[in-house]
Amino acid sequence: MYSKVSTQQELEIFYDIKRTSWNEKGFEMEYVEANSEPYIFYIDGNPGGTFQFTPYNYSRPFMRNMFDEFIKEGMKIVEVDSFAVLPDYRGRLGREIVSFMIDYANTNQYTHAVGMADPSIFRSFNNTYHIRTTQVKEKVWFKGAEAIPALFHLKEAYERLQENQYDWYIPPEKWKAGVF
Numbered sequence: 001m002y003s004k005v006s007t008q009q010e011l012e013i014f015y016d017i018k019r020t021s022w023n024e025k026g027f028e029m030e031y032v033e034a035n036s037e038p039y040i041f042y043i044d045g046n047p048g049g050t051f052q053f054t055p056y057n058y059s060r061p062f063m064r065n066m067f068d069e070f071i072k073e074g075m076k077i078v079e080v081d082s083f084a085v086l087p088d089y090r091g092r093l094g095r096e097i098v099s100f101m102i103d104y105a106n107t108n109q110y111t112h113a114v115g116m117a118d119p120s121i122f123r124s125f126n127n128t129y130h131i132r133t134t135q136v137k138e139k140v141w142f143k144g145a146e147a148i149p150a151l152f153h154l155k156e157a158y159e160r161l162q163e164n165q166y167d168w169y170i171p172p173e174k175w176k177a178g179v180f
Contacts, residue, residue, distance in 0.1 A: 001041070001042040001043075001045075001175055002039050002040065002041045002042065002096075002100060002172070002175075003039065003040055003042070004037060004038070004039055005032075005037075005038040005039065005040060010040060011032065011038070013040055013047050014032070014038050014040055014050050014082075015029075015031070017040070017047060017048065017049065017050050017084055017085075017086055018050050018082055018084040020084075020086055021050075021084035021085060021086060021087075022084060022143075024087070025118070025144075025145060026144045026145050027143045027144045027145055028143040028144045030081075030082075030143060032052065032082075033054060033058065033060065034058070035054060035055065035058035036052050036053065036054040036058070036081075037052065037053045037054070038050065038051075038052045038082060039051050039052065039053075039100070041085075041093050041096055041097055041100070043089055043092055043093060046089075048085060048086045048088065048089030048092075048093050049083075049084060049085040049086065049089060049093040049094075049096075049097055050082045050083070050084045051080070051081075051082055051083055051084075051097050051100065051101065052080070052081045052082035053078050053079070053080060053104060054078065054079040054081065055077075055078055055079075056071070056077035056078060056079055056114065059079045059114075063079055063114065063116075066114075066116075066136075066137065066140075066149050067114045067136065067149065067151070070136045070151060074111070075111050075112050076109055076110050076111050076112070077110065077111070077112050077113065077114055078104075078105065078108070078110040078112075078113050078114075079113065079114050079115060080101060080113045080114070080115040080152065081115055081116075083097065083115075083121065085097070094124075095168055095170075096170075096175065098125075098129050098131070098168075099168075099169050099170055099171065099172065100172055101113070101152075101154070102131075102154060102157055102158050102161070102169060103158075103171055103172050105154040105155070105158060106154075106158040110154060110155075111153075111154065111155040112151055112152060112153055112154055112155070113151075113152040113154055114149075114150065114151055114152070115150055115152070116140075116142045116143075116147035116148070116149060116150070117133070117147060117148045117149075117150040118145065118147060118148075119139070119146065119147075119148055122135070122148045122150055125150075125152065128168075129157075129166075129168060130157070130165040130166065131152060131153065131154065131156075131157045132152075132153040132156055132157075133150050133151065133152050133153070134150065134151045134153070135148050135149065135150060136149045136150070136151050137149045
């Protein structure tokens, strides 16, 4: 289950989850920007993960400087950020959050996403989820750790969800039916 953050109380829960996860990894905290859509993910009614989308034209100058040269005509880009899962929910929420990212991109017709990816997350997108993710520049020190400037080829994934390599994907409408 997930919900878009819409109240101050939900925003505080979002920040608590993100802060806990990011502190553990040594990342510096950052906060939701205007025009961003933060989400909280739940297991058994308990908040356990976060994710955030920002239309690329509202991305911070750092991100635009990092990715502008790689944006081609016809690409519709969203910035992804704030991927965080509390320790008790790791291994249980990652697939749900990635499924939601694919669904969100398809629903909003985003062809690609950009983000600063932890190296292990970068590998899991390519190897576990089979979402082609390309490194566009050398790793950089970002918010307290090395990060990979990553371009996620989301349209390639959501147009091929019927293929076996995407058998991990479960659309969000089935979550409410008790699949997760």
